[in-house]
Amino acid sequence: MRTALATAALLLVSGCGATVAKDPSASDPVTVTNCGQQVTFDRVPSKVVTNDTGITEMMFALGLKDRMAGYVVNGLKTVDVQSSPWKADFESSKHLADKISKEVVQGANADLVFAGWNYGFSESTGFTPDALKELGIGTYLLTEACRNGVGKQRGIMPALDALYTDLRNLGKIFRVEAKAEELIKGYSEQIAAAGRLMEGKPRPKVFLYDSGQDQPFTSGKNAAPQDVISKAGGDNIFGDLNDSWTTVNWEAVVQRNPDVVLIVDYADGEANTPEEKQRFLEGYAPLANSPAVRGKRFFSLPYAALVEGPRNAASIEAFAKFLAGA
The missing domain is CATH 3.40.50.1980 (Nitrogenase molybdenum iron protein domain)
Structure with a gap:
């Protein structure tokens, strides 16, 4: 498993700029x-x-x-x-x-x-x-x-x-x-091909970190990161929450002791870069002994790869490669 912060270059997916023929019955309800x-x-x-x-x-x-x-x-x-x-x-x-x-x-x-x-x-x-x-x-x-x-x-x-x-x-x-x-x-x-990269390997516990220092904003079981994490071979530490994007508390993050942190990259300024988020997490004392921080197991994906959309499959592949150490 890589130990440095990585930002995936997502693969191009089919359909880019495609021109699609329309069905002749387009006027029917x-x-x-x-x-x-x-x-x-x-x-x-x-x-x-x-x-x-x-x-x-x-x-x-x-x-x-x-x-x-x-x-x-x-x-x-x-x-x-x-x-x-x-x-x-x-x-x-x-x-x-x-x-x-x-x-x-x-x-x-x-x-x-x-x-x-x-x-x-x-x-x-x-x-x-x-x-x-x-x-x-x-x-x-x-x-x-x-x-x-x-x-x-x-x-x-x-x-x-x-x-x-x-x-x-x-x-x-x-x-x-x-x-x-x-x-x-x-x-x-x-996605099926990506899932095979982690077959037979232990499933790491993954904390999706979107933002927030007083309280972290993360993903429950109904937002795209849930399937990005699980299909790549990990387990979302907040996958038991019946919500999509939601706020939790740091005590719950510490208690669930993540092995990996998946960071949302908004690319919207120095104060909110993946590197800045990693520095904050590494400096947050209660998380110091977590496997993620001790092993510097951080990975980032663009915002658009972690909300519902056509980049999801490529993001699963990229994260699976990271988890598998490919």
Whole structure:
């Protein structure tokens, strides 16, 4: 196992910038199940606004750039976009704003907004599916961000199932089912091959560290890191939490004694780099005797690789290689 902080160069995945033939029955209504609700689309959306990197990359992977009015990505994620396998699609599409709002989507004349709870949708900002419905704008919610009925906890299925559900739903909505199945087949094969790298080896306990010094922000069982970690051959130390991205306390991290720390790389400034996060963890006295800190077992992946999206399979492969010492 490598002992130095490493940042993976994710592999390019199939579908980059693809042009996909549309089904001739594009004017027929279709119905999909989205976050437990039946949603009918009377026609193929043609002015979609996406929010966040992974969501936008899902549209690009399916070859649906021509169906987009533009995307919203925080300007601090510039490096995340620059590292994207769909960098050319980002550059040739319209960056509408750093933060999504009703004004932004109305200005783009959107007929569909693809976002999620805490991925743009929020009651505190008033930007919700119900608010957009009143404006005559349709919505599709990221399945990773579906609320599960316990307060505002999110996640209704395993992370990769969420990705495949969204790809199949989008394939149906935009009449590109064959492309969706092609992507899913490729991702499944890539993940299966990655999983074999750790066969027969002990499964390390992994702490996903997103951010936070007073309290750490991490992943429960319903966010993408759960499957990134488990399919790569490790065990998420907070995989028992029925939530997606969530805040815990340091006492729980120390008690669960991680063997490896997987760091989210936001690439958004010196104070929040993987190196800075590693230095903080190494200097946090209660973690000093953990195998992760003692062995300097730190690994980082870009933000877009650790939220639901088409980089997930490549991130599993990269992390599996790290764990296996390849």
